[in-house]
Amino acid sequence: MEKLRFGIVGTGTIAHRFAEAIKNVPEAELTAVASRKQETADIFGDEFSIPFRFKSYEEMAASDKIDCAYIAVPHSLHKECSILMLKGKKHVICEKPIAVTANEAQEMFFCAEENGCFLMEAMWARLVPGTIKILELIKDGVIGDIRGVEGKFCYAFDEDEMDHHALKIENGGGSLLDVGVYALYFSKWYLGKDIEEINAQCDFYNGTDSHMNVLIKYKNGALASLSSATLLRKPNEGYIFGTKGYIKVNRFYAPQEIEIHLLDGTNETIKTPYKGNGFEEQIAHMCECINGRLKHSPVNTPDSTLFIMKQMDFIRKITGVKYPQDK
DSSP states (O other), X not given: OOOEEXXXXXXXHHHHHHHHHHTTOTTEEEEEEXXXXXXXXXXXXXXXXXXXXXXXXXXXXXXXXXXEEEEOSOGGGHHHHHXXXXXXXXXXXXXXXXXXXXXXXXXXXXXXXXXXXXXXXXXXXXXXXXXXXXXXXXXXXXXXXXXXXEEEEEOBOOGGGTTOGGGOGGGTOSHIIIIIHHHHXXXXXXXXXXXXXXXXXXXXXXXXXXXXXXXEEETTSOEEXXXXXXXXXXXXXXXXXXXXXXXXXXXXXXXXXEEEEETTSOEEXXXXXXXXXXXXXXXXXXXXXXXXXXXXXXXXXXXXXXXXXXXXXXXXXXXXXXXXXXX
16 A cells, blocks of 8 residues: 655644654655744644645645645635645545535535545544444444434633634634534434434624534434533533433543443443544545545545535524624
8 A cells, every 4th residue: 555645734733633643554654744834834843753844835735745635724724725735636634624614615525526636524533443333333233223312522711722713703613613513423423314403502702602502303203412612511421322222422422432221231331442542543544545546535425524514504504603604
């Protein structure tokens, strides 16, 4: 398998996590980083021994030093940076959510197709062992027919972090796009796409949704209750309820431990550790797809990404969350 050269666009916290993970993926190597300032690119490059450092995203897109780009900038820049790299004939893995709106995401997939490049949303949680194991347990009917899902991903910024881009409407901030996207995927993985109705309510901070509750009813009668927050802490637990029992996971979207509780009194805990920090699996998957000459992931598919993006568009519409990109 050909080793693929990656460049990271952005130097924030999530970029550091990707840089750590790629060390553990034999099929990939980190060869470049791009920032809007040479100084920050050099600091990041020194930390991870990256040979090529670019002071602009345009320079990286035009270079021949990478095959793939990881987009790790705020949500509002996902489309711009992804399209820049795709037009430079670079394969792209873009942080979730892949864009601010479904229209933006569709434009990105069109661009990837036009340029013959691979594009995937970095929904790493779908590829970790825990999620794969839960899907197997459900397929085997361990907890029976799934009738309900509950998931909460809620955190709170400290007082000295209130300038974070996740709290700014111009950056595509808000809990739904930042972490609620995980809860929507959690529901989709185990209850599917056959939705009858969606209801939602949210609290606001600076125009962003700082606390969002979503209730989804499926055509078979199953229900999903989902919650996200940027200024409110809740236990980030997840439950999948079936006719024979239920599954509980603490880090619901990417569990390393799965609790099974059956109605007959049987209880079991299954360990499902990551290879590293949880990002390794998505990097390896992307490399496998590209080396297999695929333009899309068969797991994190464009259809799946666009389904969730359209859900978030609808939820924002009924709760009144508006971004400049909606125009």
